Amino acid sequence: MQNDDRLDEVINDLPHGVALSWGFVKQSTRGPKGELSIKQIVDAAIAIADKDGLSAVSMNRVAQSLGYSTMSLYRYITGKEDLLILMQDAACDIPIPPDNPDADWRENMREYVQATIQVFRKHPWMGDIPIPSIPTTPNNLQVIDWALRFMRDFPLNDYEKMSIILLLSSYARSSGIIQRDMDRAVQSGTSPETFSGFYYTAALKRLVKPERFPDLHPVVASGAYTGENESDNTVGNDFDFGLERILDGIASYLERKETP
Structure with missing residues (x-):
């Protein structure tokens, strides 16, 4: 009682x-x-x-x-x-995969980030609601519990684990909102090529002068800024590339923690 x-x-x-x-x-x-x-x-x-x-x-x-x-x-x-x-x-009531102790932690984190991104794409309004506090509702906490599963055997304290979740969730939220905005634009009739800036290549090459933009100029000139040379891209899309660098950073941090 x-x-x-x-x-x-x-x-x-x-x-x-x-x-x-x-x-x-x-x-x-x-x-x-x-x-x-x-x-x-x-x-x-x-x-x-x-x-x-x-x-x-x-x-x-x-x-x-x-x-x-x-x-x-x-x-x-x-x-x-x-x-x-x-x-x-x-x-946030999304399917939680069954526990698999032998699963690769990087693959699990990719799955977590992708699932979070899809919430913002499926429900575009999610990104419009301000964050009032730490998550306290049951489905939201269930998702966090899922993310903590990946770090069950990490040599990290609870603060470090929660900081990694914040890092992954922040990346997923920002990526989800960007992809949501792209979805909305395409649905309203905008061409997907607009997002790469391909249509603006010629104009930007004339406007971005080395005197004013010394470091941006060579990137624009090469066509990388506007996706002109997508065939040269060997790293996947921008979102995947960013996520992989985050996972590399986590892996590097773990190696330092494990080294005596």
Whole structure:
């Protein structure tokens, strides 16, 4: 009983939306029983955000999409702030691969980063929600638990492991948002070649003069800046190249830690 009392005490310290994500908030008994559920509300909000963006999500719009009054929603969720927390957590409900102790840690980290990037591409609005604190909702924590699995046998302390997760997650977030923006542009009719800058090659070669841009000039002149010579690229796409250099850095750090 004392443990239950203590649990109630610490739960009260959580934001209301976070407590809802853990299923700790008792629902109002007012109104017809079972007419709605938190999952239905969150799923409807995500559908709106996926189609029309985060700014289109409101308690009124969600209620209308479900065929209920706005007040009906408030018996389950206190407001948009809580709804955004629940939407984020739902978007993080991604398949977690089974544990394989023999798997290569680099390959596992690649899989983690790619899965995180896809969350931002599947739900473009994810990158529009400010980060309020450390992750505290269950699905988000499940993803972190997955990432920690890769470092189970690393000669690192907990601070170092969490710092590596922050590094990987930050790269995945920035890469995901960039790829999301590219997806949006292509969907609106922009040519994929625009992103490489290929169409601007001739203009940039005339504008980027060595007197003003001494180090950028040779890169532009070679065609590397605008993807003019993609056939010379032997390192994969930009995102893969960056990730591999991060993994190289982690490997180098591990070697230093393991050396007496």
